Amino acid sequence: AIRMTQSPSSFSASTGDRVTITCRASQDISSYLAWYQQKPGKAPKVLIYDASTLQSGVPSRFSGSGSGTDFTLTISSLQSEDFATYYCQQYYSYPYFGQGTKLEIK
Amino acid sequence: QLQLQESGPGLVKPSETLSLTCTVSGGSISRSSYYWGWIRQPPGKGLEWIGSIYYSGSTYYNPSLKSRVTISEDTSKNQFSLKLSSVTAADTAVYYCARLPGNSNYAWFDPWGQGTLVTVSS
Numbered sequence: 001a002i003r004m005t006q007s008p009s010s011f012s013a014s015t016g017d018r019v020t021i022t023c024r025a026s027q028d029i030s031s032y033l034a035w036y037q038q039k040p041g042k043a044p045k046v047l048i049y050d051a052s053t054l055q056s057g058v059p060s061r062f063s064g065s066g067s068g069t070d071f072t073l074t075i076s077s078l079q080s081e082d083f084a085t086y087y088c089q090q091y092y093s094y095p096y097f098g099q100g101t102k103l104e105i106k
Numbered sequence: 107q108l109q110l111q112e113s114g115p116g117l118v119k120p121s122e123t124l125s126l127t128c129t130v131s132g133g134s135i136s137r138s139s140y141y142w143g144w145i146r147q148p149p150g151k152g153l154e155w156i157g158s159i160y161y162s163g164s165t166y167y168n169p170s171l172k173s174r175v176t177i178s179e180d181t182s183k184n185q186f187s188l189k190l191s192s193v194t195a196a197d198t199a200v201y202y203c204a205r206l207p208g209n210s211n212y213a214w215f216d217p218w219g220q221g222t223l224v225t226v227s228s
Contacts, residue, residue, distance in 0.1 A: 001169070032212065034214035034215075042220075043202055043204075043218035043219065043220055043221050044153065044202075044215070044218060045216075045218070046214055046215065046216040049207075049214045049216075055216070087152065087153055089153075089214060089215075091210075091212040091213050091214060092212065093212065094155065094166065094168065094169075094211070094212070095143075095145075095155040095212070095213075095214075095215075096155065097152055097153040097154070097155070098152070099152045100152050100153075
């Protein structure tokens with residue numbers, strides 16, 4: 001299995017901050033990576049796919065970059081509705097998710 | 107707008123078989139070349155892909171669960187189903203169904219159903 005490791009596991013930030021979450025693959029996955037946002041009691045929602053393609057309807061403050069083994073999700077200016085848990089998922093081989101990054105209000 | 111809805115028992119006894127159904131509305135599972143999948147999330151933990159089915163009926167399973175999982179489809183009802191046998195407390199989770207965009211089992215998931223909690227307990 002191609003395993004995904006996210007960092008940090010959790011952190012605190014303030015509205016207006018620029019934040020970056022990192023996802024590292026255990027082997028080269030090209031650009032076969034998606035990012036999801038999950039709020040408590042809700043299903044995950046895809047934000048980014050193919051490492052950098054913004055899903056329709058997702059605010060432009062979200063962006064993704066990277067290829068190979070190292071990827072980042074950036075939120076350019078945190079809004080109150082962005083406090084949630086974020087997951088990466090590779091689909092170079094059978095789908096595998098990172099362990100999640102919980103973003104909390106400072 | 108495509109919508110998915112999971113249904114099934116919320117409580118299953120240990121060693122028995124967990125059975126869930128995903129009903130798809132706003133699109134046909136048999137008339138489009140999509141994959142349809144199941145994902146689960148134990149309480150307070152991360153996401154795990156269980157398996158996927160192609161509209162033609164081909165199935166793909168997570169190797170760690172393959173011996174216990176069966177995914178099937180009922181095109182007449184526009185549904186696909188999950189069976190997980192010999193369950194233990196470790197199978198307690200919220201179970202989600204979702205579509206995989208594009209025409210590959212190797213894809214992201216969108217959209218998702220709302221999820222259904224299944225508890226394994228005697």
